Amino acid sequence: KAGVTQTPRYLIKTRGQQVTLSCSPISGHRSVSWYQQTPGQGLQFLFEYFSETQRNKGNFPGRFSGRQFSNSRSEMNVSTLELGDSALYLCASSFPLDRGDTGELFFGEGSRLTVL
Amino acid sequence: DAKTTQPNSMESNEEEPVHLPCNHSTISGTDYIHWYRQLPSQGPEYVIHGLTSNVNNRMASLAIAEDRKSSTLILHRATLRDAAVYYCILRDSSGGSNYKLTFGKGTLLTVNP
Numbered sequence: 001k002a003g004v005t006q007t008p009r010y011l012i013k014t015r016g017q018q019v020t021l022s023c024s025p026i027s028g029h030r031s032v033s034w035y036q037q038t039p040g041q042g043l044q045f046l047f048e049y050f051s052e053t054q055r056n057k058g059n060f061p062g063r064f065s066g067r068q069f070s071n072s073r074s075e076m077n078v079s080t081l082e083l084g085d086s087a088l089y090l091c092a093s094s095f096p097l098d099r100g101d102t103g104e105l106f107f108g109e110g111s112r113l114t115v116l
Numbered sequence: 117d118a119k120t121t122q123p124n125s126m127e128s129n130e131e132e133p134v135h136l137p138c139n140h141s142t143i144s145g146t147d148y149i150h151w152y153r154q155l156p157s158q159g160p161e162y163v164i165h166g167l168t169s170n171v172n173n174r175m176a177s178l179a180i181a182e183d184r185k186s187s188t189l190i191l192h193r194a195t196l197r198d199a200a201v202y203y204c205i206l207r208d209s210s211g212g213s214n215y216k217l218t219f220g221k222g223t224l225l226t227v228n229p
Binding site for chain 1: 152157158159160161162165203216217218219220221222
């Protein structure tokens with residue numbers, strides 16, 4: 001079956017711009033979470049969505065936001081980009097726990113954002 | 117979130133077993149121990165997870181200490197494709213669904229031919 005799909009895979013923006021990243025989860029998965037990966041900070045949790053509702057949120061400024069649609073696809077948005085936002089943004093999906101979730105997260109290949 | 121401690125790097129030879137240690141002395145009773153690995157230029161990949169008992173799957177084995185303060189991921193025969201960063205993560209299962217994973221620095225495994 002198809003894995004988690006993230007688009008775009010690579011993008012370059014300039015400071016002050018905003019960016020929207022998209023994530024299509026594995027069919028049947030209703031939980032989608034987002035992570036930021038940088039060489040200095042490693043993998044950091046951004047937020048998680050389930051049934052169009054944000055359930056968990058990491059320690060990121062309000063410039064980072066997300067949403068989930070009724071088909072479980074998710075988008076994240078970063079406004080007023082800063083140089084430090086350059087990173088690999090990873091999306092992961094999973095079955096909900098009430099369906100016998102094993103706890104496994106399925107990650108996409110990520111969207112690499114470069115801010116100039 | 118409970119924290120884990122792993123060696124920064126380890127080296128192994130191809131076809132030999134690899135034991136990747138993880139310390140989690142502050143683990144709580146509701147924390148599951150998860151292992152993920154990240155190959156170069158890819159997203160993390162689930163390897164295995166467990167709560168109290170040792171676990172085996174097609175990829176690896178997970179040995180959990182009796183007091184749960186440490187665990188060891190065992191790759192029975194390392195291949196070059198196992199070269200990756202391995203993350204040991206505690207996931208709190210209390211209070212229902214919680215998909216917030218706290219990744220540490222992980223262990224960079226190098227496999228020599």
